[in-house]
Amino acid sequence: MDYFLNEQQVMVRDLARRIAREKIAPVAAQYDESEEFAWPIMKVLAESDLFGIYIPEQYGGLGGGILDMCVVTEELSRACGAIALGYASSALGALPILLTGSEEQKKKYLPEIAGGRKLAAFCLTEAGAGSDATAIQTTARKEGDKYILNGTKQWITNAGEAEIYTVIAMTDRKKGVRGASAFIVEKGTKGMEFGKKEKKMGIRASATREVIFTDCEVPAANLLSREGMGFIAALKTLDTSRPGVAAQAVGMAQGAFDHALEYARTRVQFGQPVTGFQAVQHMIADMGTQIEAARALTYAVARMVDSGAKSISRESAMSKLFASDMAMKVTTDAVQLMGGYGYMRDYPVEKFMRDAKITQIYEGTNQIQRNVIAANLIKESLQKD
Amino acid sequence: MNIIVCIKQVPNTTDVKIDPATNTLVRDGVESVINPFDAYAIEEAVRLKEKVGGKVTAVTMGPPQAEKALRDAIALGCDEGVLVSDRKFAGSDTWATSYTLSAAIEKIGDYGVIVCGKQASDGDTAQVGPGISAHLDIPQVTYVRKIREINEKTAVVERMTEEGFDVVETPLPCLFTVVKEINTPRMPSIKGMMRAKSAKISKWTAADIDADPAALGLDGSPTRVVKIFTPEPRKGGEMISGSAGDVAKELAELLKGEVV
Numbered sequence: 001m002d003y004f005l006n007e008q009q010v011m012v013r014d015l016a017r018r019i020a021r022e023k024i025a026p027v028a029a030q031y032d033e034s035e036e037f038a039w040p041i042m043k044v045l046a047e048s049d050l051f052g053i054y055i056p057e058q059y060g061g062l063g064g065g066i067l068d069m070c071v072v073t074e075e076l077s078r079a080c081g082a083i084a085l086g087y088a089s090s091a092l093g094a095l096p097i098l099l100t101g102s103e104e105q106k107k108k109y110l111p112e113i114a115g116g117r118k119l120a121a122f123c124l125t126e127a128g129a130g131s132d133a134t135a136i137q138t139t140a141r142k143e144g145d146k147y148i149l150n151g152t153k154q155w156i157t158n159a160g161e162a163e164i165y166t167v168i169a170m171t172d173r174k175k176g177v178r179g180a181s182a183f184i185v186e187k188g189t190k191g192m193e194f195g196k197k198e199k200k201m202g203i204r205a206s207a208t209r210e211v212i213f214t215d216c217e218v219p220a221a222n223l224l225s226r227e228g229m230g231f232i233a234a235l236k237t238l239d240t241s242r243p244g245v246a247a248q249a250v251g252m253a254q255g256a257f258d259h260a261l262e263y264a265r266t267r268v269q270f271g272q273p274v275t276g277f278q279a280v281q282h283m284i285a286d287m288g289t290q291i292e293a294a295r296a297l298t299y300a301v302a303r304m305v306d307s308g309a310k311s312i313s314r315e316s317a318m319s320k321l322f323a324s325d326m327a328m329k330v331t332t333d334a335v336q337l338m339g340g341y342g343y344m345r346d347y348p349v350e351k352f353m354r355d356a357k358i359t360q361i362y363e364g365t366n367q368i369q370r371n372v373i374a375a376n377l378i379k380e381s382l383q384k385d
Numbered sequence: 386m387n388i389i390v391c392i393k394q395v396p397n398t399t400d401v402k403i404d405p406a407t408n409t410l411v412r413d414g415v416e417s418v419i420n421p422f423d424a425y426a427i428e429e430a431v432r433l434k435e436k437v438g439g440k441v442t443a444v445t446m447g448p449p450q451a452e453k454a455l456r457d458a459i460a461l462g463c464d465e466g467v468l469v470s471d472r473k474f475a476g477s478d479t480w481a482t483s484y485t486l487s488a489a490i491e492k493i494g495d496y497g498v499i500v501c502g503k504q505a506s507d508g509d510t511a512q513v514g515p516g517i518s519a520h521l522d523i524p525q526v527t528y529v530r531k532i533r534e535i536n537e538k539t540a541v542v543e544r545m546t547e548e549g550f551d552v553v554e555t556p557l558p559c560l561f562t563v564v565k566e567i568n569t570p571r572m573p574s575i576k577g578m579m580r581a582k583s584a585k586i587s588k589w590t591a592a593d594i595d596a597d598p599a600a601l602g603l604d605g606s607p608t609r610v611v612k613i614f615t616p617e618p619r620k621g622g623e624m625i626s627g628s629a630g631d632v633a634k635e636l637a638e639l640l641k642g643e644v645v
Contacts (some may be wrong), residue, residue: 047574
């Protein structure tokens with residue numbers, strides 16, 4: 001389907017596709033097995049300028065938008081959703097700075113991220129604060145021209161590998177949601193440590209660690225926006241980034257589907273390729289249609305974000321919900337289409353299925369997305385009365 | 386130091402068809418790309434520039450559409466492109482081609498190093514690089530697998546041989562042809578691709594490079610391609626089957642009857 005991408009978007013899509021095919025696909029299984037972070041690939045993405053496509057030109061980027069970022073994430077995910085996540089998570093970590101940072105903060109941090117010289121990471125989740133992000137326990141206490149951070153962030157993507165962390169912490173617990181603030185913390189700051197690397201079901205090449213703050217002194221200049229704006233920054237960030245998760249899901253579904261379809265064309269049973277059987281044909285039709293529907297929604301929402309629309313929570317949640325549920329179904333069907341071979345680690349399809357699962361869970365579980373969507377729909381309906 | 390890299394646009398396939406009537410390549414419907422060996426030359430030239438400064442000029446002789454190869458080279462880090470294109474160049478062999486390129490290089494002037502791929506994937510002669518150095522009367526080192534040291538006056542390089550490598554010190558300016566062991570070419574960058582799109586490509590004709598008309602194209606080519614043909618594929622060997630004893634016996638008989 002033609003999505004009428006602009007010239008730059010076509011350029012980045014083609015380049016990301018080439019990098020995925022030539023550089024990522026040959027090593028995806030190896031990184032899945034070793035669970036190492038794919039630094040050589042990050043270097044290729046950096047040299048190709050892909051880390052900066054969504055960052056304005058005055059901060060060293062290429063001035064594209066979330067759609068550009070989605071197109072790259074999708075193409076990289078067609079080869080490996082875990083390696084693509086190293087890329088996409090840096091964007092997630094950069095967004096709070098881009099959306100709520102001061103001119104000085106943007107000038108200081110965004111060019112490094114845009115050039116891929118430094119990765120970023122976003123630290124919100126804690127052991128007791130998952131879907132209920134308001135339950136975070138990490139605190140930031142102001143002392144002179146510093147904030148003292150204490151607490152432990154959990155399951156932080158890119159943790160340990162990234163240099164720039166955007167962290168949500170409570171500056172005033174009494175105020176509840178209005179008592180949270182967002183900070184930029186640089187790796188190497190005294191009092192900041194990383195936990196062991198988590199062992200996961202999928203996206204194993206992605207680094208997931210705890211980030212532990214023990215009397216960690218952060219300059220007051222690193223406060224994003226002002227005290228009390230932490231949750232607003234987090235929500236804005238996630239509303240903006242969710243189409244990226246959707247794009248990752250679309251890419252993984254497409255990657256699994258491409259393999260399964262190619263296999264089905266050549267797999268002969270009962271004297272003919274299995275694509276000759278209507279049961280298989282209908283699976284192919286459904287998978288292809290679902291992928292395209294999810295892509296269309298994802299791109300439409302990304303365009304809406306790029307248009308500067310104020311209220312994007314509902315649409316953003318819809319894209320993430322629909323694309324991730326689709327990816328779980330399509331990757332599962334891709335394994336089914338390939339039968340026993342699909343289940344074997346000799347083929348890349350089972351990995352896509354393992355990797356796809358996380359997209360239903362992170363950046364807000366799909367149950368939370370449904371809450372957001374329903375709440376918005378009901379509110380709008382009430383306003384019409 | 387200014388660096389010149391010579392590239393060639395070739396069909397993007399290893400099994401190109403040959404027109405039996407004209408003995409030339411059938412280019413219709415085949416995508417044209419930078420000769421794969423030249424990608425290593427471009428990368429090495431760009432790395433040299435990043436190390437010692439200066440600029441990299443990519444040069445190609447070819448039809449007007451070869452401009453795309455130059456833009457691709459700029460996307461990979463080259464600064465400028467020169468397309469040497471004229472109907473008078475048609476039918477050039479490696480002698481005439483290297484003469485034409487050397488005339489263009491003299492016009493560019495002020496260079497320290499010329500880098501070429503070791504050969505083109507379509508013609509496979511490996512003669513144009515050395516030919517350019519002969520026409521320019523500068524030293525050449527072929528099959529370079531590493532540039533160890535380089536300054537304004539000299540370079541120390543490793544030349545790959547079948548057994549290992551030679552270490553060669555050469556004065557500059559010098560021409561190197563490089564092998565794929567020398568580096569891993571980078572991916573193009575988006576900024577490079579944008580620069581390539583708007584970059585001005587110099588287009589020079591035979592008159593522009595002040596070339597001797599008698600030394601150009603088919604007339605200037607001392608060699609003629611008489612015939613290009615696909616060698617007959619090797620026929621499969623003879624299979625001997627049966628029990629191990631019988632097979633050994635039959636094989637021994639066969640060998641007796643042959644050379645032994």
